[in-house]
Amino acid sequence: MSARVETPGSAREAAELLASGARVRPRGGGTKWGWADAPVPDVVLSTAGLAGILELNAGDLTAVVGAGTPLAEVEAACAEHGLMLALDPPADGATVGGIVAAADSGPLRHRYGAARDLLLGVTVALPDGTVARSGGKVIKNVAGYDLPKLFAGSLGTLGTIAEVVVRLHPRPGTTATTVGAGDTAALARAALALAAAPLELERLDVRWAGGKGVLLAQAGGVSAVARAERAAGLMRDAGLEAAAQEDDDELWAEQGAGQRDPAGTVLRVAGLPAGLERVLASAEHHGAALVGRAGIGTSWLRLDPAAVDAVREELAPFPCVVTDGPPGLDRLGTRDPALVALERRVRERFDPAGALA
Amino acid sequence: MSLVAELERICGREHVLTDRDRLRTYESDGLLHLRERPAVAVLPGTAEEVRRVVAACHAAETPWVARGAGTGLSGGALPVADGVLLVLSRLRRILSVDLPNGRVTCEPGVANLAVSRAVAPTHFFPPDPSSQVVCTVGGNVAENSGGAHCFKYGFTTNYVTGLEVVLPDGEVVELGGAELDRPGLDLVGAFVGSEGTLGVATRITLRVVPVPETIRTLVAYFETMEDAGRTVSDVVASGFVPGALEIMDRLSLRAAEEATAAGNPLDVGAALIVELDGPTAECEARLENVLGVCERNGARGVRVAETAAERELVWRARKAAFAAMGRISPSYYVQDSVIPRTRLAEVLARIDELAAAYGLAVANVFHAGDGNLHPLVAYDARVPGQAERAEELAGEIVLACVAAGGSITGEHGVGVDKKRFMPAMFSEDDLAAFQKLRCAFDPAQRANPGKVMPTPRLCGEVPGPYREHPLEAAGIAERL
Ligand SMILES: Cc1cc2nc3c(=O)[nH]c(=O)nc-3n(C[C@H](O)[C@H](O)[C@H](O)COP(=O)(O)OP(=O)(O)OC[C@H]3O[C@@H](n4cnc5c(N)ncnc54)[C@H](O)[C@@H]3O)c2cc1C
Numbered sequence: 001m002s003a004r005v006e007t008p009g010s011a012r013e014a015a016e017l018l019a020s021g022a023r024v025r026p027r028g029g030g031t032k033w034g035w036a037d038a039p040v041p042d043v044v045l046s047t048a049g050l051a052g053i054l055e056l057n058a059g060d061l062t063a064v065v066g067a068g069t070p071l072a073e074v075e076a077a078c079a080e081h082g083l084m085l086a087l088d089p090p091a092d093g094a095t096v097g098g099i100v101a102a103a104d105s106g107p108l109r110h111r112y113g114a115a116r117d118l119l120l121g122v123t124v125a126l127p128d129g130t131v132a133r134s135g136g137k138v139i140k141n142v143a144g145y146d147l148p149k150l151f152a153g154s155l156g157t158l159g160t161i162a163e164v165v166v167r168l169h170p171r172p173g174t175t176a177t178t179v180g181a182g183d184t185a186a187l188a189r190a191a192l193a194l195a196a197a198p199l200e201l202e203r204l205d206v207r208w209a210g211g212k213g214v215l216l217a218q219a220g221g222v223s224a225v226a227r228a229e230r231a232a233g234l235m236r237d238a239g240l241e242a243a244a245q246e247d248d249d250e251l252w253a254e255q256g257a258g259q260r261d262p263a264g265t266v267l268r269v270a271g272l273p274a275g276l277e278r279v280l281a282s283a284e285h286h287g288a289a290l291v292g293r294a295g296i297g298t299s300w301l302r303l304d305p306a307a308v309d310a311v312r313e314e315l316a317p318f319p320c321v322v323t324d325g326p327p328g329l330d331r332l333g334t335r336d337p338a339l340v341a342l343e344r345r346v347r348e349r350f351d352p353a354g355a356l357a
Numbered sequence: 358m359s360l361v362a363e364l365e366r367i368c369g370r371e372h373v374l375t376d377r378d379r380l381r382t383y384e385s386d387g388l389l390h391l392r393e394r395p396a397v398a399v400l401p402g403t404a405e406e407v408r409r410v411v412a413a414c415h416a417a418e419t420p421w422v423a424r425g426a427g428t429g430l431s432g433g434a435l436p437v438a439d440g441v442l443l444v445l446s447r448l449r450r451i452l453s454v455d456l457p458n459g460r461v462t463c464e465p466g467v468a469n470l471a472v473s474r475a476v477a478p479t480h481f482f483p484p485d486p487s488s489q490v491v492c493t494v495g496g497n498v499a500e501n502s503g504g505a506h507c508f509k510y511g512f513t514t515n516y517v518t519g520l521e522v523v524l525p526d527g528e529v530v531e532l533g534g535a536e537l538d539r540p541g542l543d544l545v546g547a548f549v550g551s552e553g554t555l556g557v558a559t560r561i562t563l564r565v566v567p568v569p570e571t572i573r574t575l576v577a578y579f580e581t582m583e584d585a586g587r588t589v590s591d592v593v594a595s596g597f598v599p600g601a602l603e604i605m606d607r608l609s610l611r612a613a614e615e616a617t618a619a620g621n622p623l624d625v626g627a628a629l630i631v632e633l634d635g636p637t638a639e640c641e642a643r644l645e646n647v648l649g650v651c652e653r654n655g656a657r658g659v660r661v662a663e664t665a666a667e668r669e670l671v672w673r674a675r676k677a678a679f680a681a682m683g684r685i686s687p688s689y690y691v692q693d694s695v696i697p698r699t700r701l702a703e704v705l706a707r708i709d710e711l712a713a714a715y716g717l718a719v720a721n722v723f724h725a726g727d728g729n730l731h732p733l734v735a736y737d738a739r740v741p742g743q744a745e746r747a748e749e750l751a752g753e754i755v756l757a758c759v760a761a762g763g764s765i766t767g768e769h770g771v772g773v774d775k776k777r778f779m780p781a782m783f784s785e786d787d788l789a790a791f792q793k794l795r796c797a798f799d800p801a802q803r804a805n806p807g808k809v810m811p812t813p814r815l816c817g818e819v820p821g822p823y824r825e826h827p828l829e830a831a832g833i834a835e836r837l
Contacts, residue, residue, distance in 0.1 A: 059590060059699040060728070082596055103538070114538065116546055117515050124790070132790035133783065138695045139508075140727040141764035142501045142550050143771055143782055144809070145791045146514065149546025158542075170596040192457055196479070198570035200635045221597065223638035270536040274457040297458070298538040321540045332540050338530045342797070343542050348819045349793040 003041050007049040011123050011131040011162035017045055018160060018355055019129030025356070026160045028068055028098030031090075032323070047097050050162050053077050055137075061168045062120060062137060067097025067161045083168040086112035090256040097161045103153030106256040107203040107218075110295050112169060116152040121165035124151055124158075127351045137165050150346070158350040172202055172220025176228035177248035180215045180240030184208070184284065188277035190215050190238035191294035195273050197234055199227050201295070205255045208280055209289035215240060216251060258291030258300065265305040265325040271318045272297040282314045305329055360417040360441070364399045367409045372400040372447070383442050386427040386434040387488075388774055390688075390744065395422070395436035400444045404464070404521065404559035407443065411557060412527025414441055420803045423557045425466060425493030429500060430691055431772025433552050433808060440806075443557060445495050451475050452560065460518065460535050462562045465495025469502075472563060480565040483510035486768070487676040495558050501550030503768035505601045505675065506632075508726030510566075512768070514549040519562035522548060522555070525799040535562055547794060552770050553805040555798040569634035572600070573644050574662040574671050577651040578625040582606060582721075585627035586701040588654040589725045592631065592647055593698070599647070600634035602726035608685070609678045609722040609733070616681035619674035625657060629725070630675055678722040679733065686718065686735030688744070692751045693775075694758035695767040698728040707757045708732055715750040717743075729767035730758065756781055771809045779811045792816070 003025075008014040018024055022042035027033065047068030055064040058081040065074055071087065071094055078084050088106035089099055098104075100115045100122075112118065121135030124147070134147035151161055180190055187206060194204055194217050203218040215235060219227035228244035235242035245251075260266065269292075271279050276292065279299050283290045286307040292299030301311065305326055312320045312333050322331040365373045374380055375397050384392040396419075401407045414421045421441040424434040436442045448464035454475055455461070461472055461482070469489040472482040485504035486492055496502070497513045498520070519533040533545035548555055579585040582604070589602050605613065605628045614621050621628055631647050633640045644661075651659050662668040682689045696704050705721065712719040712734075720733040732754050736747035755765050755778050765771070765778040779788065788810065795802070796816035807813070 057697060057699070059594065060697040061593070062697070103543070105538075113511070113515060116543055117511065126790065130786040130789065132787045134787060134790060136695070136764045136782070138697055138728055138763050138767075140503060140512070140695050140724070140729050140767040142512075142768055143765050143775070143779065144787075145794050146501070146546055146550045147790060147794065149514070149543045149549075150794065152546070153541075153543050170598065173596060195459075196457075196567055198567050198636060200569070200639065221639050222642045223636060226638050227636055268538065270538045270540075272458040272460075272536055274455075296537055298536075317534075318536060319534075319539045335541065336531060338528060339532070339541065339544075342524070342530050342544065345819075346542060346544070346547075346794065346797040349797045350790075352819050 003044045005044045005046055007046045009049040011050070011125050014045060014050065014125035014160050014162055015129050015131050017043065018125055018127045021355070023355060026156045028095030029070065029093045031092045031094045032098065032102050032104070045160060047095060047160070050097070054163070056081070058083060061139060062165060063168055064137065064163065064165050065096050066163055068095050070094070071096055071099060078168055079171065082171055084171045085166055086118060086169045087115060088252070088256055090260045091253060092260070096164060100152050100164055101154060101156050101161055106259070107205050107252055107293065110204045110293055111202050116149045118167050119148040119152055119164060120167055122148045122151050122161055123163035124160060125162050126159040127353065127355045131162070135165060139167050157347055157356055159356070172224070174222065174224045175202065175218055175220045175248060176224045176244050176246045177216055177218040177251055178228045178231040178235060178242055178244040179251070180232070180235030180242035181212065182240040183212050184277065184280045186239035187213055187215055188280065190235045190240050191276055192273060193234050193238050194231060195295040199231060201231070203252065204293070204295040206276065206290070206292045206294045207255065207258060208283065211284060215294060216255065218248060218252070255291055261302045261324050265303055265308065265329070266323045267301045267303060267308055267311060268321045268323050269299045269301060269315055269318050270297070271299060271315070275318065279315060282311050286311055360413060360419055361397050363413045364397065364410060367413065368399055368401050368406050372402065374398040383424065383427070383436060383444065386429040386432060388430055388432040388435070388772070391432050391435050391773060393436045393438050395442040396439045398442040398444055400447050402447045404448065407448070407557060407559050408523045408527060408529055410441070410443060411523045411525065414803060415525060415527045420806050422805050423495070423499070423553045425496030426468070426491045428488040428492045429496060429772065430693070430769040431766065431774040433500065433770050433772035433805070435773055437806060445493065448559070456480060458535065459565050460562055461565055462560060463494060465493060465558050465561060467494050468492065469494060469497055472565065476565045479567060481568050482516065482563060482565050484513045484516060487679065494561050494563070498549050498558050498561060499551065499553045500768065500770040503724070503729070505603055505724060508602060508724065509598045509600050514546060516564045517545055517549050517561065518564055520545055520548055520558050521560035522558055524556045525801065525804045533562070552772060552809050554795060554809055556804060571637040571640040572632060572634045572668065573640050574630065574632045574668045575647070575659055576621070576671055577629045577631065577656040577659045578622060579627045579629065579654070579656055581626040582705055583702050584654050585629045586705070586725070588629055588651055588656070590698065591650045591654065593726065595646055595650065597643055599631055599726065601630060601632040603630040603675055604628070604721070604723055604725040605675065605678060606721040608718060608720035609682070612681040612685045612720065613674040613678045615684045616677045617674045619670045621674060630671060675722070682720060682733050682735065686737070688736050688738045690734040690736065690747050690751050692730070692732045692734070692754055693766045693769040694730050694755050694763055696728045696730065696758050696761045696763035698725070700761040701728065704757060704761050708754055711750060711753050711757070715746055717747055717750055724767070727767070728763065752778070773808055776809060776811045
């Protein structure tokens with residue numbers, strides 16, 4: 001790569017860089033660099049100089065974190081207080097800013113929402129050379145527009161996130177996970193039953209390949225084991241073979257890992273819980289493997305890049321996005337022109353000269 | 358053709374009001390001391406009529422303000438003089454209920470509580486403002502409304518998945534949809550909480566969730582506010598998030614008791630409502646835990662609701678607190694500031710000091726879990742100068758909360774009421790960033806002008822020419 005790497009030490013310096021006239025592309029951990037087949041920018045803005053936990057307010061359940069801070073570092077600091085930042089995307093050295101900008105998430109999304117839902121405030125460096133803060137440092141705030149949500153998932157196209165304020169949650173303490181195995185129809189049935197059950201699950205995921213798979217349901221808290229047993233009962237009623245286990249970290253790390261395939265092709269399907277059977281049928285037809293959030297409806301298919309268009313057509317209207325994949329694939333598919341035009345107007349206001357790469 | 362004639366053609370004569378007396382209903386929202394008469398109020402009956410009304414306003418270069426039930430407490434639905442008031446109360450159909458996927462799609466004029474009713478008894482819609490019987494989903498979306506249960510469940514923004522929006526130029530756009538994790542910018546997230554300044558929502562898709570298996574509600578009484586506050590902190594520190602944590606002080610207890618006769622004692626310093634909800638086994642274990650924490654912090658008594666009727670009574674007293682203030686004071690002014698919860702004792706002491714200095718009574722009834730205070734400044738508008746002093750005191754309270762690291766508003770919105778405090782929280786550059794979003798949606802600034810931003814600002818043209826973004830070239834993002 002021939003781009004010059006700059007490592008600003010403050011939001012102010014980052015803003016100056018964005019306003020310098022160069023084409024800039026921010027980079028956190030670099031774990032999702034391939035999600036855009038973008039041409040080489042003039043400057044790579046490394047967020048490594050914007051790292052560090054600036055505040056951890058355990059009593060208030062908030063933290064202020066530099067965008068370049070690895071998620072693992074934030075989790076370690078939170079754990080000392082019995083807390084967590086409830087984000088568990090694939091564990092690969094990603095930074096908090098990168099995860100937020102890419103709206104990446106993992107199985108904990110089931111109970112705690114996506115990055116957007118945990119984001120209380122952002123400080124962004126903008127292409128006009130200014131630094132802007134929005135949101136706040138409290139867990140409830142409606143003053144001004146919700147720019148944190150606009151920046152979450154913007155893939156760095158509006159400005160560079162320098163700092164975030166996040167909401168923390170208590171760690172559940174004890175957890176137990178029920179794993180239920182069976183065929184496609186039983187899995188889909190069990191997934192809906194578990195999603196509707198008042199078990200307050202931490203995570204509810206599916207993993208599937210070649211006509212069969214497993215449903216994983218994690219309960220947390222003082223009654224975790226008893227609730228995992230109830231989950232096992234519901235799974236058996238739906239026709240799965242189910243058993244609960246307490247030592248479950250490995251299981252969940254694998255679920256996250258199934259969302260990525262940097263050397264292959266991954267299609268993220270934004271579906272609905274009751275659409276799982278349809279998604280699985282399409283996966284079967286095209287020889288794809290799947291991990292997914294059964295209660296949310298989002299799935300990741302690892303598949304042959306040649307199958308992308310056909311899967312998209314079969315699963316319409318569910319939006320399907322290629323995340324990992326070779327250059328040249330249609331990453332977003334067809335989108336509503338009125339929406340695309342509005343997004344363009346937003347980008348033009350934040351980055352009129354197209355400085356952000 | 359005049360705009361009024363055009364509106365009559367679109368909506369029918371009977372749904373277009375220009376007569377002084379009939380317009381009176383619409384002169385103010387829940388912030389009653391501010392009034393403004395619009396030139397015309399129009400009540401469209403369908404989303405298509407809304408689109409045509411907005412397009413007509415655009416063509417006539419006339420500003421307009423959307424209005425739901427008019428319960429807003431920040432003057433968000435205050436009309437613009439000579440403008441159009443777009444009243445959405447006739448759009449009250451629930452369009453679809455999809456329980457397997459947990460989605461409800463409805464028109465904006467549907468009342469908040471009607472959503473939960475439509476999905477009962479298995480599901481509910483978590484945001485529960487005290488005004489939920491009447492306030493509309495459209496208003497909730499515009500204000501990002503909260504309620505007593507949002508410490509655990511989140512706010513309106515966490516439950517809106519899709520919006521059909523009429524933009525101020527009359528174009529219709531679908532933001533989001535039923536599915537989550539969609540590609541592109543999170544314009545649903547940007548629209549929620551935009552206080553009617555980015556367009557009007559004409560169809561709303563919401564996420565509803567299964568009702569908890571068990572709900573346990575208790576009220577604990579304390580000698581002092583500090584004891585109640587410490588109890589909240591200890592409950593939160595014990596490693597779980599209760600469904601609700603609400604505090605009422607002596608004055609608000611008295612007002613609520615006069616209104617509801619819920620049986621709360623009047624000689625205590627504070628009452629703390631704790632509600633635990635979730636799986637039965639978890640709730641019962643945590644209830645023991647909470648009772649222990651109350652006792653350790655010197656609770657004078659604890660009442661655990663044993664029946665649904667008892668729980669109902671606890672909440673009736675809490676939700677009546679605002680309205681009940683009218684029984685002990687001719688007028689009152691509500692603020693909505695937020696503080697980091699750990700600063701509670703210090704900020705409440707400061708509020709007491711300020712109240713004493715102004716010689717006015719301030720009642721506190723608030724969402725203690727998330728530090729969202731609702732100081733109610735009591736005053737008598739018939740006493741010359743008192744309304745102004747009350748407003749000034751309320752302002753001092755807001756600033757004290759911001760100084761403690763908080764926010765000027767937690768759920769009621771900025772509207773006209775709090776826009777003067779925006780500079781206390783945000784710099785010029787911060788405000789300029791907000792304006793970029795506004796200008797992308799509404800470059801002519803005809804949707805609810807004069808709200809949110811502290812001073813009028815222009816939009817200007819987009820400086821060009823812009824280059825194709827590499828992400829667009831790559832197909833990850835588009836401009837068309
Ligand atoms: C007694 C009482 C208790 C309250 N308790 C709470 C509480 O606990 N929590 C809380 O958060 N709030 C509370 N509120 C405030 C208020 O009820 C909420 O802000 C509510 O969401 C407003 O809804 P509405 O339909 O009355 O909206 P309105 O007051 O009619 O309008 C509010 C804003 O929304 C805009 N708007 C309305 N409909 C649309 C639409 N379809 N598209 C775009 N913009 C639109 C308006 O332009 C305006 O800016 C309370 C109010 C009262 C009077």
